[in-house]
Amino acid sequence: MKCPVCQQAMVEKDFGGVKVDVCENGCKGIWFDWFELSKLDEQGEGLGEALREALNYPRENTENRGKIKCPKCGVPMHIHKYKSAKEVNVDECYSCAGFFLDSGELRSIRDSFMSEEEEKKYLDSLLADMPEYNQALADQEKERERAAALLNYTRFMRLSYFIKGK
Numbered sequence: 001m002k003c004p005v006c007q008q009a010m011v012e013k014d015f016g017g018v019k020v021d022v023c024e025n026g027c028k029g030i031w032f033d034w035f036e037l038s039k040l041d042e043q044g045e046g047l048g049e050a051l052r053e054a055l056n057y058p059r060e061n062t063e064n065r066g067k068i069k070c071p072k073c074g075v076p077m078h079i080h081k082y083k084s085a086k087e088v089n090v091d092e093c094y095s096c097a098g099f100f101l102d103s104g105e106l107r108s109i110r111d112s113f114m115s116e117e118e119e120k121k122y123l124d125s126l127l128a129d130m131p132e133y134n135q136a137l138a139d140q141e142k143e144r145e146r147a148a149a150l151l152n153y154t155r156f157m158r159l160s161y162f163i164k165g166k
Ligand SMILES: [Zn+2]
Pocket: 003, 004, 005, 006, 007, 008, 023, 026, 027, 028, 029
């Protein structure tokens, strides 16, 4: 799969049982899949080296690079933008359930701890932010799956959650 930002071939990595694609030779962005994310267990077992490595990727993307197209299905991805102290923008494809995260975004989260309260707020804003073009989400089942995946995604962002107990 090619990186949606810089078009380099992405490398598949295993983040503790969750497969992600990392733009290792390019912008260091990370591609997640909802259904992969929903495999993250409560303990986040094994989420180790690959994640640590990803955390050290520098910010190489411009902050306002605009919309990107989904590397899987080619449709424009929806950008979730939030104004908060720990701003992290995420691009989400509502067609195939993928997320794209710029490398620097992960790093800025590592540098600033997200509390449980902040995590909840962030999750709520993600859940509330739905584009109207997405008809698939009218489907209750899909919406439920999305909510579960977003919860895992948000947990993933709260990195202390995984790093503690190591
Ligand atoms: Zn890239």
